[in-house]
Amino acid sequence: MRIVDDFPVATMEEANVWIPMSDGIRLAARIWRPKDEAPVPAILEYIPYRKRFGTSTRDEMMHPYIAGHGYACVRVDIRGSGESEGVLEDEYLQQELDDGLEILQWLAAQPWCSGDVGMVGISWGGFNGLQIAALQPPELKAVLAVCASDDRYADDVHHMGGCLLGDNISWASVMFAYNSIPPDPELVGDKWRDMWFERLNANGPWLETWLRHQSRDDYWRHASISEDYSAVKCPVYAVSGWADGYSNAVFRMMENLQVPRKGLIGPWSHKYPHAGVPGPAIGFLQESLRWWDYWLKGQDTGIMDEPQLRVWIQESIPPAAAYKERPGRWIAEDQWPSEKIEPRVYPLDDLRLAEPGEEAGSFRHSVQSPLTLGLFAGKWCSYSAGPDLAYDQREEDGGALVFQSKELESACEIMGTPAVELEVSVDRPVAMIAVRLSDVAPDDKATRVTFGLLNLNHHRGSDRPEPLEPGRRYRVRVQMNGIAHSFAAGHRLRLSISTSYWPLAWTPPEPVRLQVFSANSSLELPQRAPRDSDRNLPPFEEPECSPPPPATRLTEEHHNWLVHRDLARSSSTLEVISDSGSYRLEPINLNILTKVVETYSTVGDDFESPRAEVVTERGLARDGWAIRTVTRTVLTSSSDAFHLHANIDAYEQSEHMEKRVFCNAWTFRIPRNFV
Numbered sequence: 001m002r003i004v005d006d007f008p009v010a011t012m013e014e015a016n017v018w019i020p021m022s023d024g025i026r027l028a029a030r031i032w033r034p035k036d037e038a039p040v041p042a043i044l045e046y047i048p049y050r051k052r053f054g055t056s057t058r059d060e061m062m063h064p065y066i067a068g069h070g071y072a073c074v075r076v077d078i079r080g081s082g083e084s085e086g087v088l089e090d091e092y093l094q095q096e097l098d099d100g101l102e103i104l105q106w107l108a109a110q111p112w113c114s115g116d117v118g119m120v121g122i123s124w125g126g127f128n129g130l131q132i133a134a135l136q137p138p139e140l141k142a143v144l145a146v147c148a149s150d151d152r153y154a155d156d157v158h159h160m161g162g163c164l165l166g167d168n169i170s171w172a173s174v175m176f177a178y179n180s181i182p183p184d185p186e187l188v189g190d191k192w193r194d195m196w197f198e199r200l201n202a203n204g205p206w207l208e209t210w211l212r213h214q215s216r217d218d219y220w221r222h223a224s225i226s227e228d229y230s231a232v233k234c235p236v237y238a239v240s241g242w243a244d245g246y247s248n249a250v251f252r253m254m255e256n257l258q259v260p261r262k263g264l265i266g267p268w269s270h271k272y273p274h275a276g277v278p279g280p281a282i283g284f285l286q287e288s289l290r291w292w293d294y295w296l297k298g299q300d301t302g303i304m305d306e307p308q309l310r311v312w313i314q315e316s317i318p319p320a321a322a323y324k325e326r327p328g329r330w331i332a333e334d335q336w337p338s339e340k341i342e343p344r345v346y347p348l349d350d351l352r353l354a355e356p357g358e359e360a361g362s363f364r365h366s367v368q369s370p371l372t373l374g375l376f377a378g379k380w381c382s383y384s385a386g387p388d389l390a391y392d393q394r395e396e397d398g399g400a401l402v403f404q405s406k407e408l409e410s411a412c413e414i415m416g417t418p419a420v421e422l423e424v425s426v427d428r429p430v431a432m433i434a435v436r437l438s439d440v441a442p443d444d445k446a447t448r449v450t451f452g453l454l455n456l457n458h459h460r461g462s463d464r465p466e467p468l469e470p471g472r473r474y475r476v477r478v479q480m481n482g483i484a485h486s487f488a489a490g491h492r493l494r495l496s497i498s499t500s501y502w503p504l505a506w507t508p509p510e511p512v513r514l515q516v517f518s519a520n521s522s523l524e525l526p527q528r529a530p531r532d533s534d535r536n537l538p539p540f541e542e543p544e545c546s547p548p549p550p551a552t553r554l555t556e557e558h559h560n561w562l563v564h565r566d567l568a569r570s571s572s573t574l575e576v577i578s579d580s581g582s583y584r585l586e587p588i589n590l591n592i593l594t595k596v597v598e599t600y601s602t603v604g605d606d607f608e609s610p611r612a613e614v615v616t617e618r619g620l621a622r623d624g625w626a627i628r629t630v631t632r633t634v635l636t637s638s639s640d641a642f643h644l645h646a647n648i649d650a651y652e653q654s655e656h657m658e659k660r661v662f663c664n665a666w667t668f669r670i671p672r673n674f675v
Contacts, residue, residue, distance in 0.1 A: 001274065001275065001281065001543040001544065001545055002542060002543065002544045002545075003544075003545060003546070003547050004065065004544050004545065004546060005546060005547050007064075007065070007067075007068025007069060007546075008068065008069055008070070009034045009036070009067070009068050009069060009070050010034065010035045010036070011032055011033060011034055011035060011064060011067045011068050012032075012033060012034075012035045013030070013031065013032050013064070014029075014030070014031040014032075014033075015030060016028060016029075016030065016083065016187050017029045017030070017031055019076065019102075019103055019106050020106075021079075021099055021102055022102060025079060025084075025085045025086045026084070026085050027076055027077065027078075027079060027084040027085070027099065027103065028051070028076070028077045028082055028083035028084045028183075028187070029051075029074055029075065029076045029077075030051045030059070030074075030075045031072060031073070031074050031075075032063045032064050032066075032067035032072070032073045033067055033071070033072035033073070033112055034067065034070060034071075034072070034112075037111065037112055038112075039111070039112060039113055039114040039115070040070050040071055040072050040112065040113065040114055041071055041072070041113070041114050041116040041117065041118065041141075041292065041296035041297065042071065042072040042073075042074055042107045042108070042110075042113045042114075042116075042117045042118075043063075043066060043071050043072070043073050043074065043117070043118045043119070043120055043292065043296075044074045044076065044103060044104065044107065044117060044118070044119050044120070045059075045063070045073075045074070045075050045076070045119070045120050045121050045125050046076045046078060046100055046103065046119070046121065046125055046128055046129075047075075047076075047077075047078060047081075047121060047123075047124045047125040047128075048077065048078040048080075048081035048082070048088055048124065048175075048178065049081070049082075049124070049178065050077065050081060050082040050178070050181075051075045051076075051077055051082055051083075052082055052083060052183075052184045052187065052588070052590075053184075053585055053588070053590055053592050053620075054082070054178075055075075056549055056585065057548045057549060057551070058272070058275075059075050060546060060547070060548055060549050061275075061545035061546055061547070061548050062272065062274075062285060062545060062546070063075060063546075064546040064547075065285050065544070065545055065546040066285065066288065066289065066292070068546070069289055070297075071292065071296075072107075072110075072112055072113055074103075074107060076103055078096055078099070079095065079096065079099055080179075080199065080202075081178065081179075082183060083183040083184060083187045083188050085195070087198060087199055087202040088175075088179055088199075089202065090206055090209060091124065091127075091175070091206075092127060092128060092131060092152070092222070092223040094222075096128065097128065097131055097132055097135060097223065100128060100132045101132065101135060101137050104117050104132070104137050104139040104140055105137075105139060107139065108139040114296075115139065116139070116141045116296050117139045117140055117141065117296075118140070118141060118142045118143065118144065118292055118295065118296055119132065119133070119140060119142075119143050119144070120143075120144040120145075120146075120288070121144075121145065121146065121148070122146040122147050122148070122270070122271070122272055123146075123147050123148065123270065125148075126145035126146050126147055126148025126246075127145075127148045127149065127152075127223075128223075129143045129144070129145050129148070130143060130145050130148060130150060130225050130232065130236070131223045131225065133225075133232045133233070133234050133236070134225045134228070134231040134232050135231075136231065136233050140234055141234055141235075141295055141296055142234055142235045142236075142237075142291065142292070142295035142296060143234060143235070143236045143237070144237045144239070144288060144291055144292075145236060145237070145238050145239070146239040146240070146272060146273075147239070147240050147241070147244050147245075147246045147270050147271075148238070148240075148246055148249065149224075149246050149248075149249040150224065150225045150226045150229075150249045150252055150253055150256075151224050151226040151249065151252070152220045152221075152222075152223060152224045153216040153220035153221075153224065153462060154216075154226075154248075154462070155245070155246060155248050155249050156245075156246075157171040157245065157380070157381065158171075158210055158220075159462075160380065160452075160453045160505065161432075161452060161453035161454040161455055161458070161462075161478065161479075162215070162453075162454065162455030162457070162458035162462045162465065162675075163432050163453045163454070163455045163501075163505040163506065163675070164211075164214070164505065164506040164675050165380050165504065165505055165506075166379075166380065166502075166503040166504050166505065166506065166600065166612065167245070167379060167380045167381060167504075168207070168210060169207060169612045169614060169633065169635050170576075170598055170614055172205060172206050172207035172210065172633065173207075173596075173598075173614035173616055173631065173633045174596075174616070175206055176203065176204075176205055176206065176207075176616070176631045176633060176646065176648070177596075177616035177618050177629065177631045178618075179199055179202075179203045180199070180200060180203055180618065180629040180631055180648055180650060181196075181618050181620065181627065181629055182195060182196030182199070182620075182627060183195050183196070184588070184590070184620075185625065186588065186622070196627075196650075197662065200648070200650055200662045200664070203648065203664075204646070204664075204666060205633055205644060205646040205666055205668075207633060207635070207644060207646075208644055208646075208666070208668045208670065211642050211644065211668075211670045212670055214465075214672070214673040214674075214675045215458070215462055215463060215464075215465050215673060215674075216461075216462040216463040217463065226252065226256070229253075229256040229257050229258060230258055232257055232258075232259055233259060234259060235259055235260040235261060235295050236253060236257055236259060236260075236261045236262075237261070237262045237263075237264070237291050238250045238253045238254070238261070238262070238263050238264075239263075239264045239265070239273060239284075240264075240265050240268075241265060241266045241267060241268030241269055241270075241271075241273070241276065242265065242266070242267055242268075242312070242314065242326075242483060242484070243267065243268060243269040243270075243278060243382040243389060244268060244269055244270050244381055244382065245270065245380050245381030245382075246270075246381070247265050247481060247482055247483075248417070248481055248482050250263040250264070250265055250309070250482075251263070251309075251336060251416070251417065251482050254308060254309050254335075254336035255336055255337055260304060261308065262291075262303070262304075262306075262308060262309070262310075263308065263309040263310070263311075263336065264287075264309075264310050264311075265309075265310075265311040265312065265482075265484070266280075266282065266311075266312045267279065267280070267312045267314060267323075267325075267326035267328065268281075269381075269382035269383060270381055270382060270383050272284060273287075274543040274544070274545060275543070275545075277324070278322075278323040278324060278325055278326045279324060279325040279326070280325055281543045282540035282541070282543060283540050283541030283542055283543050283544055284540075284543070285543075285544055285545060286540075286541045286544065287303075287540065287541075289301075290302070290303040291303055306332075306537075306538070307332035307333055307334050307537075308333065308334060308335050308336060309332060309333045309335075309336045310330060310331070310332040310537070311330070311331060311332070311415065311484045312326070312328050312329070312330055312331075312484065313328050313329060313330075313331050313413060313415065313484040313485065313486055314326050314327070314328040314483075314484065314485050314486065315327045315328050315485075315486050315488070316439050316441065316447070316486065316487060316488040316491055317447060318441065318445050318447065319390070319391055319392040319393065319445055319446065319447040319448070320387075320389065320391070321378060321387030321388065321389050321390070321391050321561065322387040322388070322389060323389070328484075328486070329534065330534065330537050330540075331415065331484065331528070331531070331534045331537075332533075332534065332537055333415075337416075338528075340528070340529075340531075341415060341416055341526050341527065341528045342526075342527050342528075343524050343525070343526055343527070344524070344525050344526075344527040345522050345523070345524050346405070346493070346522060346523040346524075346525070347518075347519075347521070347522045348403050348495075348516070348518035348521040348522060348523065349518045349519055351403035351404055351405055351493070351495065351523065352365070352403050352404075352518055364515055364516070364517055364518070365401050365515070365516045365518055366401075366513060366514065366515050366516075367399075367400060367401045367497065367498065367499060367513070367514050367516075368499060368511055368512065368513040368514070369399040369400060369498040369499040369500045370399040370500070370605060371500055371502060371507060371511070371602050371604075371605050371606070371607060371609075371610070372502060372572045372602055373396055373399040373400065373434075373498050373500050373501060373502070374396065374434070374498075374500060374501040374502045374503060374504050374505070375395075375396075375502070375503075375563050375572065375574055376390065376391040376392070376393075376395040376396055376563075377390050377396070377448075377451075377501060377504040378390040378391070378504075379504070380504055387559075387560070387561050388561065388576075390447075390448040390451075392445055392446060392447075393436060393438045393446035393447070393448050393494070393496065394444065394445070394446050396436070396496065396498070397446065397494075397496050399498060399500075400436075400496040400497055400498040401496065401497040401498070401514075401516060402494060402495070402496050403494070403495040403496075403497075403518075403523070404440065404492055404493065404494045404495070405492050405493040405494075406492065407442075407490050407491070407492055408487055408488070408489050408490065408491055408492065408493075409489060410489050411486055411487060411488055411489050412486070412487040412493070412525075412527065413484075413485070413486045413487070413527065413528050413529070413530060414483065414484065414485055414487075414525045414526050414527055414528060415483075415484040415526055415528040416482060416483075416484075416526030416528075417479055417480065417481075417482045417483075417526060418437055418450060418452075418479075418480045418483065418523070418524065418525050418526065419452070419477055419478060419479045419480060419523075419524045420435050420452075420477070420478045420480075420495065420497075420521065420522070420523050420524070421475070421476075421477050421521060421522050421524065422475070422476050422477075422478065422497075422516060422521045423473055423474070423475050423516070423517040423520040423521055424456070424473070424474055424476060424514055424515060424516055424517070424521075425470075425471055425472060425473050425474065425514075425515045425517075426456065426468055426470060426499075426512050426513065426514050426515070427470045427471070427512065427513045428468070428470060428508065428510050428511075428512045428513075429457075429467040429468050429469075429470065430456075430457055430467070430468065430508050430509055430510070430512075430672075430674055430675070431456045431457070431468060431499065431508055431512040431514065432453065432454065432455050432456060432499065432500070432501075432505065432507075432508055432512075433453070433454045433456060433476070433478055433497060433498075433499065433514065434451065434452075434453050434497070434498045434499075434500070434501035434505065435451060435452050435453075435454075435478050435480060435495065435496070435497050436448055436450075436451040436494075436495070436496040436498075437449045437450050437451070437480060437493065437494070437495055437523075438493075438494040438495075438496065439485065439487055439488075439491055439493070439494075440491060440492040440493070440494045441488075441491055442490055442491070446494060449483055449485045450480040450481045450482075450483040450485075451480055451481065451501075452478045452479050452480035452481065453478070453501065453505055454476060454478045455674070455675065456468055456474065456476065457674035457675075458674075459474055459476050465673060465674040465675075466674065467674065473517065475520075484528075493523075493525075495523050497514070497516060499511075499512045499513075499514050500512075502600070502602065502610060503574060503600035503610070503612060506610065506637070506675065507607055507610050508607065509607060509608070509637070509638075509639040509640070509672065510607050510639065511605060511607055549585060549586070549587050550585075550586040550587065551583050551584060551585050551586060552583060552584045552586060553581065553583050554581070554582040554583055554584060554591065555581040555582045555583075556581050557579055557580045557581040558577060558579040558581070559577060559578055559579065560575075560576075560577045561574065561575070561576055561577075562574070562575040562577070563575075569603065570603060570604040571601060571602065571603045571604070572601065572602050573599060573600065573601040574598075574599070574600040574601075575597065575598070575599050576596075576597070576598040576599075576600075577596075577597055578595070578596040578597075578598075579594075579595045579596070579597075580593075580594040580595065581593075581594075581595075582619070588622075589622055589623065590620060590621070590622050591619075591620065591621040591622065592619070592620060593617065593618065593619035593620075593621075593628070594616075594617070594618055594619075595616070595617045596614065596615070596616045596617075597614070597615050598612070598613070598614045599611075599612070599613045599614075600612050600613075608637065608638050608639060610636065610637060611634065611635070611636045612633075612634070612635045612636075613632070613633070613634045613635075614632070614633045615630065615631070615632045616630070616631045616632075617629070617630050621653070624653070625653065626652070626653035626658070627650065627651065627652050627653070628650075628651045628658065629648065629649065629650045629651070630648070630649045630651075631646070631647070631648045632646065632647050632648075633645075633646045634646070637672065639672075640671060640672055641669050641670060641671050641672055642668075642669075642670045642671075642672060643667075643668075643669055643670075644666070644667070644668040644669075644670065645665075645666070645667050646665065646666045647663070647664065647665040647666070648662070648663065648664050648665075649662070649663045650662040650663070
């Protein structure tokens with residue numbers, strides 16, 4: 001990535017600005033803006049990840065760049081996070097959105113602001129940008145939402161197809177740890193300790209709240225713009241990546257929003273595209289300027305003359321848990337859905353390969369997947385913090401029903417949302433289905449292209465789960481994540497169906513035998529023919545950014561995924577290590593420590609044995625001042641309930657000795673609701 005420090009407009013930074021709320025709480029902001037006092041549009045990023053150090057490197061690589069082209073870029077810590085006063089009690093609460101409206105009013109009223117404001121953000125900041133847009137504040141003129149969702153239940157870290165995601169546990173643990181650390185004394189002064197203990201006393205495992213909402217209810221409907229797309233009145237640019245968890249939302253927003261809109265999906269994980277991994281990364285900051293200049297400055301940059309949706313179609317590649325780049329090319333559609341994409345239906349009877357001892361053309365197929373199927377699935381959302389993508393699917397297919405095509409005579413390209421229509425029955429009242437579409441090379445290596453989950457108890461809708469009747473036949477549709485992929489000639493399509501996918505999804509309470517009636521079942525692929533117009537798409541510029549802050553690495557970072565099998569105990573364990581080590585941010589002379597270890601374990605085929613544990617250590621230190629916190633979350637389950645245990649320990653350096661100054665622990669039993 002090219003570092004740029006010479007911009008058209010000279011800028012200045014205000015390191016800490018307090019934005020007053022109507023209830024007396026002050027929110028902490030960092031502002032980059034032109035030195036010239038002539039009013040310019042403002043661009044707000046509003047997240048809880050601590051502007052002081054949590055996102056400071058990312059912020060400094062992005063916001064000064066945009067400010068240097070004539071904008072005021074404002075990075076605000078949400079109430080109760082970073083140096084902002086108050087406590088943070090959950091994500092996307094009405095208080096957060098109301099504060100956002102007041103921030104927009106404050107920005108528009110500043111003498112250096114033209115009165116026009118945009119919102120930008122990745123993940124949380126993309127979510128609340130969309131959510132605040134649905135409240136229709138007059139100051140908000142456009143939104144750029146990266147890796148964000150329109151539907152908090154259907155497509156977020158918590159659930160997929162009504163199944164409970166493993167990322168639900170790890171994400172809750174991330175916020176449990178973030179909420180345990182204090183503001184920086186250098187900015188808030190002597191009251192840092194009072195603010196810290198206010199947060200510690202208010203902190204608790206958000207996972208307990210989330211687990212009490214296992215179906216689509218009012219908790220998840222709140223702040224989901226999918227409940228009323230027409231409420232959004234300003235233009236939206238929605239961006240994601242195929243390795244991210246939020247690409248489906250781009251398709252839905254292109255289809256359902258009623259405002260000027262654009263969509264972009266690259267090969268990337270949960271990162272801004274100028275730092276996108278897997279590559280190729282793009283000049284996303286330049287693309288952002290084209291968007292902001294058009295909607296905030298009224299300049300015709302040509303961005304709205306280009307196709308509505310642009311995506312990276314990925315080519316066949318050997319399976320790996322991490323990629324530096326995904327080969328492929330850019331393709332585009334003028335509108336979505338596209339009339340130029342045709343569904344192609346493959347009856348499962350045409351795909352099935354007869355197993356030894358099975359009569360060809362058999363119409364009923366049975367599977368009871370092992371508890372550990374899914375250990376090589378990777379994360380629901382790749383964060384590029386380690387090898388967290390799906391590995392060779394041959395590791396998983398031994399416990400699945402496998403339907404496979406013949407070798408393709410020519411390339412087959414798809415763009416959109418693959419799905420399977422199934423007629424099934426099960427032998428238990430609670431069950432799930434996991435489906436995977438893989439690209440099988442001539443050497444038999446199988447690369448997962450996309451996947452989908454369905455809690456069968458949600459077959460009538462995720463807002464009305466019900467028990468299944470063993471032996472009864474059900475017709476269900478399982479949608480997979482949207483994708484654009486080119487299957488090469490000589491390769492084969494493989495559809496794999498299983499009754500578990502641990503630990504990507506929590507397991508059913510008992511082992512399940514699934515019957516698939518293939519004569520009434522099919523795979524549907526959104527087939528797209530190559531077009532000459534794709535070759536004429538204007539290329540993206542090369543990635544650029546402003547200089548990152550100087551930092552000194554103090555200890556090495558280490559990221560890994562380890563699968564352990566103890567044959568004597570019949571146990572399996574997946575250990576995910578995200579050790580960022582420690583480093584010093586030189587401009588503020590602050591040492592930062594972060595280490596996270598996730599452990600997912602099972603014993604034999606005991607469906608009451610799954611256990612998830614996340615331990616996080618965070619530390620801050622400067623010139624004799626030091627704090628450290630350790631948070632731990634453990635989730636297990638029995639046949640009728642989830643069992644949540646959490647604890648926190650906080651330490652403070654005092655006279656060359658670390659002392660524990662706070663501890664707390666929680667235990668909850670939460671009934672299972674057909675999950």
